[in-house]
Amino acid sequence: MDLSIRPATADDAAACADIYGFYVRHTHISFESEPPSTEEMAQRIASCSAHHAWLVAQEAGGDVVGFAYGAPYSSREAYRWSVESSVYLEAGRRRTGAGRALYEALFERLAERGYRRLVAGLALPNDASLGLHVSLGFEVVGTFRRIGWKHGEWRDVMRLQKDLAPGLGGAPPVGEPA
Numbered sequence: 001m002d003l004s005i006r007p008a009t010a011d012d013a014a015a016c017a018d019i020y021g022f023y024v025r026h027t028h029i030s031f032e033s034e035p036p037s038t039e040e041m042a043q044r045i046a047s048c049s050a051h052h053a054w055l056v057a058q059e060a061g062g063d064v065v066g067f068a069y070g071a072p073y074s075s076r077e078a079y080r081w082s083v084e085s086s087v088y089l090e091a092g093r094r095r096t097g098a099g100r101a102l103y104e105a106l107f108e109r110l111a112e113r114g115y116r117r118l119v120a121g122l123a124l125p126n127d128a129s130l131g132l133h134v135s136l137g138f139e140v141v142g143t144f145r146r147i148g149w150k151h152g153e154w155r156d157v158m159r160l161q162k163d164l165a166p167g168l169g170g171a172p173p174v175g176e177p178a
Contacts, residue, residue, distance in 0.1 A: 002060040003098055005105040007049065008067060012056050013042035015064035022091050028123050028150040047071075051177065052083055053109040057098045065090045068102035070110050073119050081116040081177065083164075087132070094128045103136055111164045114177035118164055123148065124156040138162040 008016065021035030036044065048054040052070035059065055066089035073082040085106060087099050107118065120138060122129050134140075138160040146154035 003057045003065070003101060004060075005055055005057055005101055008045045008054040008056045008069075010042040010045065012064055012067070013045055014038045016045065016056065016067050016088075017041040019064070019066065019088050019090050023088060028148075028153070028155050029126060029129075031123065031148045031150055031155075033150075045069075052113070052115075053106055055102055055106050055109070057089075057102050065093055066098045066102055068099075068106045070106060070115070070118070081114070083110055083115045083118055085110075085118045085120050087129075099132050100136065103132070107136075107162075107164060116163070116165045118162040120160045120162075122158045122160065123150070124158055130158070133160050133162075136162065 017036055017038045017040075020030065020041070023029045024032045024035040045054045048069045048071050052072070054069040055067065056064045057066040066087065068085065068087040070083040070085050073079045073084045085103070087102050087106075089096075089098050093099075110118070118138070120133055122133070124143070139162070140158060141161050142159050144157045144159070147157050148155040
């Protein structure tokens with residue numbers, strides 16, 4: 001698959017909204033109940049891009065087939081060096097290497113900006129996403145049982161984490177991530 005990975009722009013909002021909308025409507029992967037509009041997705045892209053990152057995977061022909069982003073893990077100041085990461089691919093694109101390519105580029109960008117730790121949450125079951133995360137060095141740190149209600153069932157959410165910077169024993173750099 002010939003893909004390029006690049007920062008998302010507002011022009012990618014419709015494609016990202018379409019990709020994500022599938023997961024909102026047809027799966028338990030997202031706990032949102034209504035897909036965001038193109039305008040809302042453009043706002044999310046701008047917000048994440050300002051301090052973290054939002055990347056898209058684009059085929060040689062021009063179609064966006066997936067996206068990954070980093071967002072604040074929590075608004076509390078002590079968490080400012082930690083990022084929540086997510087990746088979504090167009091339906092039927094799992095196990096093509098696109099998710100790995102997006103995540104590897106995202107991790108590099110976030111590390112360059114000074115972030116130290118990644119966290120991810122996976123609504124279960126989700127073997128494909130769990131396999132991707134573990135293969136990229138995430139470790140399972142726990143599971144919230146029956147925490148979300150989606151499509152008529154209680155859903156568990158597994159939490160994972162990954163270090164972006166080796167040797168996290170020392171203090172982070174002075175200031176804020178870039």
